[in-house]
Amino acid sequence: MAPQGFEQDLAEFVSGAAKAYEVPGVSVGILHEGTEIYAAYGVTNVDYPVPVDERTLFHIASASKSFTAAAVVNLVTAGKIELDAPVRRYLPELTLADEEHAERITVRNLLNHTGGLDWNLVDGDEGDGSLAAFVAKLSALSLVAEPGARASYSQAGYNVLGRVIEKVTGLPYEKAMAELVLTPLGLDDTVYDLDEVVRRKFAIGHVRTDDGALRTATPWKAYPAGARGNNPGGGGVSNARDLLRWARFHLGEDLDGGAAVLSAEDRRLMRTPSAELRGSSLGDAFGFGWFLKEIAGTATFGHGGSGNGQFAEVLVVPEHGFAIAVASNGPEGYQLNQAIVKWALEHCLGLAEPDPEPVAYDAARNAAVVGRYEIDAMNLDVADDGARLTLAVQIKPEIRAGADVEMPPDLPASAMGFLAEDGDDYIVTEGELKGQRGYFSRDEDGVVVGIDLAGRVFGRSS
Numbered sequence: 001m002a003p004q005g006f007e008q009d010l011a012e013f014v015s016g017a018a019k020a021y022e023v024p025g026v027s028v029g030i031l032h033e034g035t036e037i038y039a040a041y042g043v044t045n046v047d048y049p050v051p052v053d054e055r056t057l058f059h060i061a062s063a064s065k066s067f068t069a070a071a072v073v074n075l076v077t078a079g080k081i082e083l084d085a086p087v088r089r090y091l092p093e094l095t096l097a098d099e100e101h102a103e104r105i106t107v108r109n110l111l112n113h114t115g116g117l118d119w120n121l122v123d124g125d126e127g128d129g130s131l132a133a134f135v136a137k138l139s140a141l142s143l144v145a146e147p148g149a150r151a152s153y154s155q156a157g158y159n160v161l162g163r164v165i166e167k168v169t170g171l172p173y174e175k176a177m178a179e180l181v182l183t184p185l186g187l188d189d190t191v192y193d194l195d196e197v198v199r200r201k202f203a204i205g206h207v208r209t210d211d212g213a214l215r216t217a218t219p220w221k222a223y224p225a226g227a228r229g230n231n232p233g234g235g236g237v238s239n240a241r242d243l244l245r246w247a248r249f250h251l252g253e254d255l256d257g258g259a260a261v262l263s264a265e266d267r268r269l270m271r272t273p274s275a276e277l278r279g280s281s282l283g284d285a286f287g288f289g290w291f292l293k294e295i296a297g298t299a300t301f302g303h304g305g306s307g308n309g310q311f312a313e314v315l316v317v318p319e320h321g322f323a324i325a326v327a328s329n330g331p332e333g334y335q336l337n338q339a340i341v342k343w344a345l346e347h348c349l350g351l352a353e354p355d356p357e358p359v360a361y362d363a364a365r366n367a368a369v370v371g372r373y374e375i376d377a378m379n380l381d382v383a384d385d386g387a388r389l390t391l392a393v394q395i396k397p398e399i400r401a402g403a404d405v406e407m408p409p410d411l412p413a414s415a416m417g418f419l420a421e422d423g424d425d426y427i428v429t430e431g432e433l434k435g436q437r438g439y440f441s442r443d444e445d446g447v448v449v450g451i452d453l454a455g456r457v458f459g460r461s462s
Helices: 006-021 062-077 099-104 107-111 131-136 155-169 173-182 228-234 240-250 264-270 333-349 363-367 397-402
Strands: 025-032 035-042 058-061 206-208 214-216 236-238 275-280 283-286 291-295 298-306 311-317 322-328 371-374 378-384 389-395 411-418 425-428 437-442 448-453 456-460
Touching (some): 006 025, 006 035, 006 333, 025 240, 025 333, 035 240, 058 062, 058 322, 062 107, 062 173, 062 228, 062 298, 062 311, 107 155, 131 155, 131 228, 155 228, 173 228, 236 240, 240 264, 240 311, 240 322, 275 448, 298 333, 311 333, 322 333, 363 378, 378 411, 378 448
Parallel strands (some): 058 298
Antiparallel strands (some): 025 035, 025 322, 275 437, 283 291, 291 298, 311 322, 371 378, 371 456, 378 389, 389 411, 411 425, 425 437, 437 448
16 A cells, blocks of 8 residues: 555645646646546636646647557567567558668567658648558658667657557557557547547646746647658547556556456566667666666566646556556646656655766867767757767757747756766756756767667757
8 A cells, every 4th residue: 555645645636736837737646556546627728728637638648658559469479560670560551761771670679660761751741640651751760770689769660660550550540549459458538639639538748938927838749740651659648547447457457358468478468678769767678668667676567647737647567467547638747747747656566766866067079079969859058168078959940930839948958967987877957857868979089979868869960
């Protein structure tokens, strides 16, 4: 059982933290030794306020990947997909920027983010928004590594998996997900279509105006707005109740219909290390659809997501039968979610792991990493202002200009620092990315050629 008085303590911490971070609404669910505990604070929408509760839907964004991975593993067990088969066995139309790369990339590569694909394909022409249309444009996607060479987090890879699911089942992705995973497990409030969302209580994301005030964010889901082609990697919508039920299943509970979704062995496979993830605050390795991480020496698995002013986090601690789901709807939602997770781990399980401190400012050392780093959609600018090393995140101006919808705001320069007197690992120490860790990568001559942030590699362009 959770400590005596924990439910009240949780409610007080959640409300106090939400006020401190100025987040309009947050919903929290905790599973501990078979007991579910919920806390909520605030409203769904600052313009039309409705109280948030455990049934309130949030856009869970990249936390959707665990559901897509489960469907793929289900189809592997059914003999319809082979993990080490080339993706072209199922998508012969797949074309990438390099023909040999397209021939070699496997289903496993996509599941564990070793496909060498850039983060995502983002442009101003979404066509019909389908997965087929998304795959048809993949020749424009940058390639960041050879298949299997290293892990780099890729939304595009999971969207391709969604198209594989469509091809082998003969169903639209969303219908296949309902039949293979969601309906059998009773996840009745986990949906993709906005028509399903508006039938339920749902939260609106919020961003800040230039004067610092909160306003509602549009579009409701992050860019690309409403495109089905982004659903497998980041289009899911859920609530704290469903996310805890999902966690119970992955903790080994035999929910009604669960055996037909994934066996206990399949669930263990999903949380088995499949690709190393170096120097990241998100985890030590990728499984299938999960980040795997040791916290204070204890194994955990989970996944987060960030949308347009909405943030979600799911973390599971198998050794203790513990899980937590948090969803929030403000620009500082990521920091709020992390604070709640850390508080709950310490108060329920005694697990505490403070962020490491960076070493002292070193202008000569910083000079080697200052520059611009890019993926398809974003620029990272690493700079030295004479007193500190900083990191700024910018959506590429041509992407922003070509979009027919509002896009999330850029992140201003925030302090960062190296984590040791030698080596290339770093930590961000302020702003919306506070606590994020990564590393700079070098070529065989020792020249810095990239930066890893949030598990994905950004190539250096200047």
